Amino acid sequence: MERKVFQLGDIVLMKKNHPCGSNEMEIIRMGMDIRIKCVGCKHSVLVPRAKFEKNMRKVIRSAAESSADPSDADAGTENS
Ligand SMILES: [Zn+2]
Numbered sequence: 001m002e003r004k005v006f007q008l009g010d011i012v013l014m015k016k017n018h019p020c021g022s023n024e025m026e027i028i029r030m031g032m033d034i035r036i037k038c039v040g041c042k043h044s045v046l047v048p049r050a051k052f053e054k055n056m057r058k059v060i061r062s063a064a065e066s067s068a069d070p071s072d073a074d075a076g077t078e079n080s
Pocket residue numbers: 018019020021022038039040041042043
């Protein structure tokens with residue numbers, strides 16, 4: 001079973017196409033609900049996390065693919 005991992009700024013592939021024809025979305029806000037922005041038409045929608053996880057297929061491009069350290073995903077503000 002594959003667990004879905006995603007984070008703020010990721011570009012994800014959705015199972016269903018947006019009406020504009022694109023099925024790529026960018027995660028622009030995370031919380032109880034997730035706000036995603038259509039890459040095709042720049043329209044943003046707020047969806048419950050459970051629904052988002054069900055509807056997303058995979059992460060196409062991770063915002064943090066250069067620093068792949070899962071242990072400190074929440075730090076972010078260190079400046080070394
Ligand atoms: Zn769209």
